[in-house]
Amino acid sequence: MHEPLLKIEGLCAEAGGVEILRGLDLEVKAGEVHSIMGPNGSGKSTLAKVLAGREGYEVTSGSVLFKGQDLLELEPDERAREGVFLAFQYPVEIPGVSNMQFLKESINAVRTHRGQEPLDTVGFLGELREKLAVVGMNEQLLQRSVNEDFSGGEKKRYEIVQMSLLEPSLCVLDETDSGLDIDALRVVSEGINRMRSPERAMVLVTHYQRLLNYVQPDIVHVMVGGRIAQSGGKELALQLEERGYADFTGVADPAQQTNRQEASA
Amino acid sequence: MKGATETPEHTASTLVELVERGGAAIEGEAPSWLRDARAMAIERAAAIGLPAKTDEEWRYTDPKPLLEGQFSLPRPGAYEGDDPCEHMEIDATARIVFVDGRLAPEHCRLSGLPSGVEVSLVGTGEEADVEERLAPIVAQGIGGARDGLEALGAGLISGGVFVRVDAGVTLEKPIVVVFRAEDGSPVLSAPHVTLIVGEGARASVIEDHQGAAGATGLTLGRSEVRVAKGAHAEHAMLQRESPGRHHVSTLRLIQDAESHFHSDRVLLGGAVTRNNIHATLQGESCEAVFNGLYTPEERQHHDSHIRVEHLAPGCNSRQYYRGILADRSRAVFTGRIYVKDVAQQTDAIQSNSNLLLSRSAHAVAKPQLEIYADDVRCTHGATSGQLDADAEFYLRARGVPKRVARLLLLQAFAGENIDRIENEALRTTVHALADHRLGAALQRNA
Ligand SMILES: Nc1ncnc2c1ncn2[C@@H]1O[C@H](COP(=O)(O)OP(=O)(O)OP(=O)(O)O)[C@@H](O)[C@H]1O
Ligand SMILES: [Mg+2]
Numbered sequence: 132m133h134e135p136l137l138k139i140e141g142l143c144a145e146a147g148g149v150e151i152l153r154g155l156d157l158e159v160k161a162g163e164v165h166s167i168m169g170p171n172g173s174g175k176s177t178l179a180k181v182l183a184g185r186e187g188y189e190v191t192s193g194s195v196l197f198k199g200q201d202l203l204e205l206e207p208d209e210r211a212r213e214g215v216f217l218a219f220q221y222p223v224e225i226p227g228v229s230n231m232q233f234l235k236e237s238i239n240a241v242r243t244h245r246g247q248e249p250l251d252t253v254g255f256l257g258e259l260r261e262k263l264a265v266v267g268m269n270e271q272l273l274q275r276s277v278n279e280d281f282s283g284g285e286k287k288r289y290e291i292v293q294m295s296l297l298e299p300s301l302c303v304l305d306e307t308d309s310g311l312d313i314d315a316l317r318v319v320s321e322g323i324n325r326m327r328s329p330e331r332a333m334v335l336v337t338h339y340q341r342l343l344n345y346v347q348p349d350i351v352h353v354m355v356g357g358r359i360a361q362s363g364g365k366e367l368a369l370q371l372e373e374r375g376y377a378d379f380t381g382v383a384d385p386a387q388q389t390n391r392q393e394a395s396a
Numbered sequence: 397m398k399g400a401t402e403t404p405e406h407t408a409s410t411l412v413e414l415v416e417r418g419g420a421a422i423e424g425e426a427p428s429w430l431r432d433a434r435a436m437a438i439e440r441a442a443a444i445g446l447p448a449k450t451d452e453e454w455r456y457t458d459p460k461p462l463l464e465g466q467f468s469l470p471r472p473g474a475y476e477g478d479d480p481c482e483h484m485e486i487d488a489t490a491r492i493v494f495v496d497g498r499l500a501p502e503h504c505r506l507s508g509l510p511s512g513v514e515v516s517l518v519g520t521g522e523e524a525d526v527e528e529r530l531a532p533i534v535a536q537g538i539g540g541a542r543d544g545l546e547a548l549g550a551g552l553i554s555g556g557v558f559v560r561v562d563a564g565v566t567l568e569k570p571i572v573v574v575f576r577a578e579d580g581s582p583v584l585s586a587p588h589v590t591l592i593v594g595e596g597a598r599a600s601v602i603e604d605h606q607g608a609a610g611a612t613g614l615t616l617g618r619s620e621v622r623v624a625k626g627a628h629a630e631h632a633m634l635q636r637e638s639p640g641r642h643h644v645s646t647l648r649l650i651q652d653a654e655s656h657f658h659s660d661r662v663l664l665g666g667a668v669t670r671n672n673i674h675a676t677l678q679g680e681s682c683e684a685v686f687n688g689l690y691t692p693e694e695r696q697h698h699d700s701h702i703r704v705e706h707l708a709p710g711c712n713s714r715q716y717y718r719g720i721l722a723d724r725s726r727a728v729f730t731g732r733i734y735v736k737d738v739a740q741q742t743d744a745i746q747s748n749s750n751l752l753l754s755r756s757a758h759a760v761a762k763p764q765l766e767i768y769a770d771d772v773r774c775t776h777g778a779t780s781g782q783l784d785a786d787a788e789f790y791l792r793a794r795g796v797p798k799r800v801a802r803l804l805l806l807q808a809f810a811g812e813n814i815d816r817i818e819n820e821a822l823r824t825t826v827h828a829l830a831d832h833r834l835g836a837a838l839q840r841n842a
Contacts, residue, residue: 226812233791236800237791
């Protein structure tokens with residue numbers, strides 16, 4: 132049996148004095164695509180941030196093993212160099228730092244860590260052009276500051292560009308599909324699908340079944356109140372789309388409730 | 397260089413003692429107009445008083461180390477040693493070098509000036525006939541000084557240059573003046589730079605104040621800039637003195653109608669630094685930009701004190717000052733915009749931002765608006781804070797090491813003002829100096 136790429140056990144975490152993750156378990160094997168769905172505020176982004184090492188999110192108990200090593204011991208940049216990638220729900224604008232500078236620092240930090248030669252400008256541009264083309268982004272963006280004045284959709288596509296440049300082994304995508312128009316969703320999905328490989332795992336946090344039509348998950352989890360409430364195959368996503376989270380939260384959407392009563396009657 | 401001679405003017409004294417002794421205290425070989433100017437400055441300082449910590453204008457900067465430190469005046473004669481200066485890779489019209497307040501003739505380049513451009517040396521005993529053009533400006537500076545320290549800076553004049561560009565003449569390349577403090581003994585130097593730009597003319601001067609690591613003493617500098625109608629003038633000052641030396645310098649600017657002025661002031665070195673700007677936009681439709689960066693560290697103190705007076709309608713002024721403070725340093729920014737009743741359609745912006753790298757660093761910002769006209773646009777903004785944690789995390793989440801991520805953010809912050817520096821060579825130099833300083837500051841302020 133293969134050791135899972137990511138193994139989370141009994142994870143509890145808090146931020147700002149609020150307990151958000153409350154005993155979360157999750158195992159992700161290389162090659163798998165998992166999807167995490169769940170109501171607003173259930174802790175999906177918190178899980179993503181804890182995995183990436185965001186300061187201010189404190190793990191109070193539980194463990195996270197990544198490739199068998201204690202992930203929580205590592206600094207955020209070490210985690211990234213080890214192969215953890217978080218596509219942000221809200222990518223950060225950084226005025227004054229050019230995309231060019233940023234991507235070059237980033238890719239060469241990761242390459243150096245892997246024992247690869249740093250890329251020179253020509254090599255770097257070559258790689259980058261290819262990745263930009265996949266998501267249909269314009270090279271002129273490179274002259275601008277990181278994410279500055281990018282449209283919502285451009286920010287999300289740019290996350291995929293970074294992901295494909297860095298070739299991480301664990302990709303956590305936090306609502307990368309939100310705010311995309313129909314064509315962009317297809318393009319981004321294609322970018323994600325190209326990254327699927329037997330060595331790589333993906334965790335897609337999403338609210339919509341639509342993304343999962345393009346990127347078919349192996350396992351779907353429902354997260355409620357800071358833990359995984361149920362896991363299943365891709366049909367679980369369809370079921371959620373239809374019935375909402377009422378089964379898990381106990382608070383029903385009245386419209387859905389009536390539908391269901393009618394259905395059972 | 398060490399072991400000062402025993403003539404009375406070279407024995408150390410404090411500025412307080414100098415002012416108490418009166419105008420006769422300074423003697424030496426200077427020409428008579430200069431001796432008169434020095435006496436006048438001392439008398440004026442005695443009359444209006446040296447600054448005290450109780451003065452509103454000195455509330456956040458204790459003038460005591462400036463006033464009560466023992467300083468000796470520059471030794472007479474020229475500097476004849478090797479060139480100790482750090483030089484920028486700069487294409488200059490002329491280069492003038494002073495070391496410890498003394499002209500270094502062998503290291504100056506003054507030949508081949510374009511016609512219509514005058515560059516005269518001041519206070520070296522060698523000047524020809526600059527007196528009649530300069531003396532009134534010096535007298536005006538002394539007369540208009542708002543405290544005794546400024547009066548001394550305006551009139552003591554240990555050396556400097558007088559630059560005049562005739563109407564319609566364009567000087568493509570800047571005139572660079574280097575003031576270097578080399579001596580370990582506490583020399584008081586009073587560098588004086590004048591830039592007179594005639595109607596429709598264009599010129600720029602760069603002052604580079606620098607010092608050997610162990611230099612002490614005090615720089616009491618003065619820059620007088622006059623921009624005639626429709627002229628363009630640039631003045632830059634790089635203050636990279638040694639951390640043991642104090643630095644007070646005042647830029648006095650008077651602009652006529654439709655003229656343009658750009659100031660860059662970069663404060664890196666010095667123990668106590670006071671950066672004064674007093675600008676008077678007296679003609680209609682002038683534009684003035686005051687761009688500044690300060691990066692105090694350890695126990696350095698950088699105080700910028702800016703007064704921009706709009707006396708005529710339709711002028712624009714911009715004050716952009718940014719600081720990065722490390723260790724236990726202090727920074728003060730006081731920016732006053734004064735708008736006279738007739739100065740309608742004034743458009744004045746002032747912005748000051750500080751980044752604090754350590755909990756022990758402190759920044760004070762004091763914007764002051766004094767507006768007597770009703771149809772004006774005056775805005776001011778001041779911010780003070782730490783590096784953006786979200787931005788730092790984003791960079792680190794892409795594998796960029798913490799120190800590099802923080803340096804990128806600091807460079808971005810400082811870069812906004814560094815990139816505004818007009819002269820390319822100076823810009824490059826400041827980028828390099830700032831990168832080096834900030835990199836080291838980050839290691840200490842992890
Ligand atoms: N730094 C913080 N300080 C205090 N509370 C926080 C902090 N971060 C998150 N929370 C709270 O924790 C809860 C979970 O937030 P989180 O962002 O993880 O939810 P989410 O599942 O990603 O929601 P959404 O679907 O809306 O993106 C929310 O109630 C949120 O307000
Ligand atoms: Mg979220």
